[in-house]
Amino acid sequence: MGAVSDHQAEAASEDKMLSESDPLLKLNDLSKIFDLGEIKVHALSKTDLEIATGDFVAIMGPSGSGKSTLMNIIGCLDVPTDGEYLFNGIKVKNMDEDELATIRSERVGFVFQQFNLLARTTALENVELPLIYSGKSDRREKALRALEIVGLSDRANHMPNQLSGGQQQRVAIARALVNEPDIILADEPTGALDTGSGNEIMGIFEKLNSKGKTVILITHEPYIAAHAKRVIHLRDGQIVNDEINHDRTVAIVNVEGIKHEHL
Numbered sequence: 001m002g003a004v005s006d007h008q009a010e011a012a013s014e015d016k017m018l019s020e021s022d023p024l025l026k027l028n029d030l031s032k033i034f035d036l037g038e039i040k041v042h043a044l045s046k047t048d049l050e051i052a053t054g055d056f057v058a059i060m061g062p063s064g065s066g067k068s069t070l071m072n073i074i075g076c077l078d079v080p081t082d083g084e085y086l087f088n089g090i091k092v093k094n095m096d097e098d099e100l101a102t103i104r105s106e107r108v109g110f111v112f113q114q115f116n117l118l119a120r121t122t123a124l125e126n127v128e129l130p131l132i133y134s135g136k137s138d139r140r141e142k143a144l145r146a147l148e149i150v151g152l153s154d155r156a157n158h159m160p161n162q163l164s165g166g167q168q169q170r171v172a173i174a175r176a177l178v179n180e181p182d183i184i185l186a187d188e189p190t191g192a193l194d195t196g197s198g199n200e201i202m203g204i205f206e207k208l209n210s211k212g213k214t215v216i217l218i219t220h221e222p223y224i225a226a227h228a229k230r231v232i233h234l235r236d237g238q239i240v241n242d243e244i245n246h247d248r249t250v251a252i253v254n255v256e257g258i259k260h261e262h263l
């Protein structure tokens, strides 16, 4: 116990890791205003939010309510106009470009509605890309392992157009996982998929979450949000509801090619 504490104290001073009581993500009175000259759009208004390690959060709300803006700020793709954002206990506005780039490429894995895979590039090469950007070795091995996690080892050499929508999104999830991020951020990951494929994707997120990844996703669909541990509703740039989901849907993961020991 003593050794563990010493190690943690050392890690805390070296890596500025957060203490156990700190939330992984913390937004204090955060606002984002898009200044379009004549009008100012209050995409987020004075928002407070804490998300702990291991949480599984669904963000819902009508179109234009600020969901993507919130996600972009959480993923350090955009900065707030006012207020404070702490990632892992550290103020994001004090980070330099290198630190921000490390968060974007290694701490957070992004998944988008339209998959955003490179065409004419195999599934395996798509998954290897983040490793190339972050200068990692053993790329093939790591990419294959990530494809294995999403049950697509046998599609490694397929091009995106040879894969179904659900399979393409699984490749995109493998790409998001390959740098072993702490957090998965997904903006309407099932928005372009049929119900069955959407449920498969949620099954993968559930398994990743059960292995300790923090999952934050945006969705319009109540049946997708029903998988999360916590559901947040946005309206006009404000959190109007933030509730624990006491009645979670748990997907029966039966995705072809996924073996349970891989998840």
Ligand SMILES: Nc1ncnc2c1ncn2[C@@H]1O[C@H](COP(=O)(O)OP(=O)(O)O)[C@@H](O)[C@H]1O
Residues within 6 Å of the ligand: 034, 036, 041, 042, 043, 061, 062, 063, 064, 065, 066, 067, 068, 069, 070
């Ligand atoms: N880059 C931008 N420039 C100007 N306005 C923006 C920009 N991005 C988003 N907005 C506006 O901010 C509000 C919130 O947008 P967004 O976060 O994309 O909502 P959602 O994802 O919930 O549909 C909307 O009114 C939108 O038009």
Ligand SMILES: [Mg+2]
Residues within 6 Å of the ligand: 067, 068, 069
């Ligand atoms: Mg959006």
